[in-house]
Amino acid sequence: MSSVTLEQTSKKFGDFTAVREMDLAIRNGEFVAILGPSGCGKTTTMNMIAGLEDVTSGTIRFDDRDVTEVSTQKRGVGFVFQSYAIFTHMTVRQNLAFGLEVQGVEQAEIDRRVGDMAEFMALGHRIDVPSAGLSVNEMQKLAIGRSAIVEPSIFLLDEPLSNLDAAFREKMRAELRGLQRALKQTMVYVTHDQIEAMGLADRIAVMNHAVLQQFDTPVNIYARPANVFVARFMGAPGMNIVNSRVTEGGVLFGGRDADFVALSREDMATLRHHGERDLLLGFRPEELRLGEVGAPGSIAADVALVETVGRRKIVHLVSGTTAFHGVCDRGVPVRAGEAVGVTISPDKVHLFDTETEARLQWPVEATHG
Amino acid sequence: MTGLILRTVVVALFAAIALLPISWMATMAFKPPAEWTSATAELTFLPKDPTWSNFVYVFTGEVEGQIVSLDRTVWWPLFASLLTSVIGTLIAVVAGTAAAYAVSREKVGGSIGLSLLQLRIFPPLAVMIPVMIMWAFLGMIDTWWGLSLIYGIVTLPFSFWLMKSYFDELPREIEEAAIVEGCTAFEAFYQITLPIVVSAVASTALFIFILNWSDYLIALLLTRKEWTTIPVYMNALATAASGQLYGAKAALGLIAAIPPIILGISIQRFLVQGLTFGALKQ
Numbered sequence: 001m002s003s004v005t006l007e008q009t010s011k012k013f014g015d016f017t018a019v020r021e022m023d024l025a026i027r028n029g030e031f032v033a034i035l036g037p038s039g040c041g042k043t044t045t046m047n048m049i050a051g052l053e054d055v056t057s058g059t060i061r062f063d064d065r066d067v068t069e070v071s072t073q074k075r076g077v078g079f080v081f082q083s084y085a086i087f088t089h090m091t092v093r094q095n096l097a098f099g100l101e102v103q104g105v106e107q108a109e110i111d112r113r114v115g116d117m118a119e120f121m122a123l124g125h126r127i128d129v130p131s132a133g134l135s136v137n138e139m140q141k142l143a144i145g146r147s148a149i150v151e152p153s154i155f156l157l158d159e160p161l162s163n164l165d166a167a168f169r170e171k172m173r174a175e176l177r178g179l180q181r182a183l184k185q186t187m188v189y190v191t192h193d194q195i196e197a198m199g200l201a202d203r204i205a206v207m208n209h210a211v212l213q214q215f216d217t218p219v220n221i222y223a224r225p226a227n228v229f230v231a232r233f234m235g236a237p238g239m240n241i242v243n244s245r246v247t248e249g250g251v252l253f254g255g256r257d258a259d260f261v262a263l264s265r266e267d268m269a270t271l272r273h274h275g276e277r278d279l280l281l282g283f284r285p286e287e288l289r290l291g292e293v294g295a296p297g298s299i300a301a302d303v304a305l306v307e308t309v310g311r312r313k314i315v316h317l318v319s320g321t322t323a324f325h326g327v328c329d330r331g332v333p334v335r336a337g338e339a340v341g342v343t344i345s346p347d348k349v350h351l352f353d354t355e356t357e358a359r360l361q362w363p364v365e366a367t368h369g
Numbered sequence: 370m371t372g373l374i375l376r377t378v379v380v381a382l383f384a385a386i387a388l389l390p391i392s393w394m395a396t397m398a399f400k401p402p403a404e405w406t407s408a409t410a411e412l413t414f415l416p417k418d419p420t421w422s423n424f425v426y427v428f429t430g431e432v433e434g435q436i437v438s439l440d441r442t443v444w445w446p447l448f449a450s451l452l453t454s455v456i457g458t459l460i461a462v463v464a465g466t467a468a469a470y471a472v473s474r475e476k477v478g479g480s481i482g483l484s485l486l487q488l489r490i491f492p493p494l495a496v497m498i499p500v501m502i503m504w505a506f507l508g509m510i511d512t513w514w515g516l517s518l519i520y521g522i523v524t525l526p527f528s529f530w531l532m533k534s535y536f537d538e539l540p541r542e543i544e545e546a547a548i549v550e551g552c553t554a555f556e557a558f559y560q561i562t563l564p565i566v567v568s569a570v571a572s573t574a575l576f577i578f579i580l581n582w583s584d585y586l587i588a589l590l591l592t593r594k595e596w597t598t599i600p601v602y603m604n605a606l607a608t609a610a611s612g613q614l615y616g617a618k619a620a621l622g623l624i625a626a627i628p629p630i631i632l633g634i635s636i637q638r639f640l641v642q643g644l645t646f647g648a649l650k651q
Contacts, residue, residue, distance in 0.1 A: 052545055073551045085546035089564045099550035150550060 001186050002062040002153035003028045004049060009058030011044050018044040020210040021058070026188060026203075028063075031180050033189045033201035037233070041210040042190045046156050049188060051075045062153060078147030078185075080157040084139045088132040092123055095131050095142055099150040113149055120182075121145040136163060140172065148183055155185040161196060173199055194234050198222070206230050224350075228357035231282050231350060237314065239350065240288075240324035244281040246271050251281060251351075254322030259299040264346040267361055271351070279360065282350030285325040289343045290315065290334055298341030306336050317342065391626075397619035398423055402434060405615045423620035427606075437608040443621060446602035451628065452513055453588075453598065454581035457520025462574045464521070465528025470558065472529075473536035474544075482533065485526040493586055501590045511593040519587055524577045531576070535569040536562075568639035575636060579629050599625050 004026040011019040019041040034042040047053040051072035096114045118124045121141040198218045205215045214226035225231035232238035245252045250260040301319040315326040351360040400416040426432040430439035509515025547557035585600040606614045
């Protein structure tokens with residue numbers, strides 16, 4: 001087990017910057033998810049930690065050891081690839097023994113550890129089977145087992161669940177979490193699936209366009225997104241972001257002159273420094289309430305469309321020229337074409353700067369640490 | 370059902386048409402001179418009087434009933450063909466595989482893949498005459514190494530492109546997995562990649578061996594007497610007294626078909642197994 005520290009780490013491919021000045025400190029034994037859309041630099045970050053990609057600038061440390069210039073072979077990391085990269089010309093036993101043999105471990109010791117790992121991964125009865133014949137489930141276990149058997153200091157997983165269908169993925173997610181506890185490993189996990197990241201990780205590093213956006217616990221990422229990107233990326237549907245304006249009377253919702261959004265006292269205090277200005281108002285679809293038109297403190301809106309998804313309704317709302325979403329229980333009687341009053345609780349309101357799109361409240365001091 | 374029958378009939382018909390010349394050659398190899406010379410009026414598919422004399426003739430140079438004895442038997446050309454084809458195949462497969470791996474993995478070499486095709490873009494004669502002149506200057510005409518080398522060179526593009534397509538298909542991750550476990554890049558190639566593509570190497574080698582084995586033009590231009598190969602030797606199987614020795618040629622044709630067949634059968638396991646990169650769900 002080791003901690004992993006990235007300091008101002010960048011990676012460029014020619015003119016293209018894949019990762020820009022990344023600072024990331026992963027604690028010993030922590031389960032960290034690197035989350036972001038395709039091409040955001042998350043896999044490159046992982047490859048740099050593993051040493052499969054050289055860094056262009058910056059430093060990578062495992063504990064206090066600077067590994068920036070250390071070759072992959074000597075870093076002692078375990079890597080589970082998206083494709084699992086099973087050596088299909090070998091049996092399960094040969095796959096498991098491979099790393100130990102490369103390291104020159106004694107044969108008796110290899111046999112013992114391979115046996116133990118096969119049992120632990122519930123592959124004991126399949127140990128002499130050609131690995132090409134395994135099911136996807138077994139291949140995934142074999143891939144994890146093969147990485148774990150050499151007792152790496154850091155475990156890296158590159159979207160290991162993305163090949164599975166939805167129902168099976170949930171099962172494997174639970175197993176993976178159990179494994180991480182059992183192996184007591186520092187794990188770094190790359191994914192583009194926010195549900196996976198939320199469910200598995202101790203902390204999530206959200207990336208976009210080569211830049212780390214926020215590194216925090218799942219709860220904080222959800223409750224206090226550092227910027228508009230994180231706010232929109234987390235949650236399904238993502239957070240509503242609405243152009244608004246601060247006036248003496250309060251925050252005007254959308255492009256209308258009529259409706260004010262109630263703010264908490266802290267937020268009012270924060271905004272007081274800024275005077276009259278534009279800002280971006282954020283609120284989660286599941287945190288607004290639908291009520292009568294004209295209810296005190298409510299925003300008048302029209303219901304454009306209602307989608308019923310399982311137990312929930314996704315309500316498409318329009319207020320003036322501003323469109324946003326609401327999510328409510330299936331039982332709430334709301335129909336397309338109705339006029340409703342939307343209430344947002346003051347403590348559920350997020351404020352972002354129009355220019356930088358950064359969060360204005362409770363300034364998020366550090367995105368790492 | 371009728372579709373199946375129709376298909377079977379059509380396939381059988383095409384197979385019969387395709388196999389007719391070969392079976393004609395096979396039966397002709399066992400016919401005595403009287404049955405394949407134009408002197409006789411009657412032609413039959415099966416020999417009326419089957420004999421080994423054609424085989425005896427090419428291997429010993431003399432046989433009862435042939436007045437003219439051969440000054441060269443087939444032994445040495447057979448050896449020359451085998452030796453140069455095998456060495457040429459080895460050169461092409463080893464160099465082609467190594468080059469294909471480097472180009473596929475490291476994206477090195479720029480347009481080397483296309484330049485390799487240069488030898489194949491021109492008509493063979495346009496390439497081979499200059500090569501003949503070069504080989505003459507280098508003293509490599511009618512030598513086994515001269516012929517093996519050119520076989521390796523002209524078949525290199527095939528092995529390069531075939532192997533490159535296999536390597537391109539094989540994800541890099543599988544090697545990276547080995548490297549993460551502590552292998553050097555070469556160990557990863559040798560212990561992981563090569564065993565996985567071994568069937569591809571085998572089918573490439575068979576393909577190239579057959580190309581080399583059946584070459585006529587190159588051997589004709591680059592050998593004189595000592596290292597003539599089977600196809601060139603076969604063409605010379607004629608005498609002033611007896612004209613074209615069709616029976617002997619047929620016997621030789623049958624012999625020449627044996628090595629590719631043996632090779633094909635011996636690596637059949639790999640050919641049938643094909644390429645199973647089964648673990649990799651894309």
